[in-house]
Amino acid sequence: MSDELVHVLTGAYALNAVPDNERETVERHVRQCTACAQEVQELTATAARLGTAAAAAPPPAMKRQVITRIQTARQLPPQVTDADVVRRPTTGRARHMPRLVLAACVAGATAFGGMAAWQSQEAQQAGQLAQQAREETADVARVxxxxxxxxxxxxxxxxxRATVIVSRSQNSAVFLASGLPELPDDKTYQLWFADDGTMRPAGLMRRDGGVVMEGDIGKATGMGVTVEPVGGSSQPTTTPVALMALPS
Structure with missing residues (x-):
């Protein structure tokens, strides 16, 4: 990894958004580079302040919901290698197993194969969601x-409470929210850029957290939040629940 790339990773490192191999590289570099060490320290402190500004106590029902979901979550089957299989010689009796028993075995194997495929698909989807989360975190760290x-x-x-962080050089903005009231399943929060009084769609969010607002900042001088139907709207259909001027 080049020195130039290591310098760029200080922000992501401060937010714990780099993989282990890159983390070790950044840590070695920070021990030798005074400027990067100071930058990591300042970014870590800034992230902590932003986290405090957007902090919220978990809802009382969260613990019960987590425990309930754990009880119903399916575990992946153990991976069996050739070394784990004890091979037995085939006997004449096994070769002449009744057709009904063979059919039952085939049906059982088919069902198991279907379950394994379902679990594999679930694991793949979980991996994709994790990768998406890492990319979104890296985008936030970049701003x-x-x-x-x-x-x-x-x-x-x-x-x-809400906080908006703007980087004109990146032409991007991050929106952080804490304590957002829960919405019905058919509603969502929609973000907007305000361009001289005209509202421009800038993404959706349904819960607390931080997101990079969609689209360039451009000439926007403010932003707003409205409650819209799931999927969003081309123009606000309700009175904004928040309006904020973008920092210059």
Whole structure:
């Protein structure tokens, strides 16, 4: 890995958003580079402050929901290698197994194969979701790590808190929210950029957390949040629950 790339990874490293092999490289570099060490320290402190600004106590029902889901989650079958299989010689009796028993074995093997395929698909989907989460975290880290990142905080109707971080050099903005009221299944929160009074769609979110707003900042001077039907709207259909000026 080149020195130039290591310098770029300091922001992602401060947010714990790099894989183990890159983490070791960054840590070796930070021990030798005073400028990067200071940058990591400052970014870590900034991320901690932002996390505190957007922190929220978990809902009382969360523990019960987690325990319930754990009880119903299916485990992946153990992986069996050739070394684990004890091979037995085939006897004449086994060769002449009744057809009904053979059919039952085939049916059982088919059912097991279907279950294994389902579990493999579930594991693949989980891996894709994890990769997507890593990419989204890296995108957030990229904006937070920008040298010109600026933030502004405000409130959302219902008692929630919100923070928007803007990097003009990256032409991107990150929106963080904590304490958002739960919405019905057919509703979602939609983000907007405000361009001289015109609202431009900037992504969706259904729960607390941080997201990179979709689209370039461009000439936007503000942003807003509305409650829209699932899938979003081309223009706001409700009164904004939050309006904030973008930091310059």
């Amino acid at each position: 937070l790590a920008a040298s010109d990142a600026r933030s502004a905080s405000g409130s959302v109707k219902g008692g929630a």
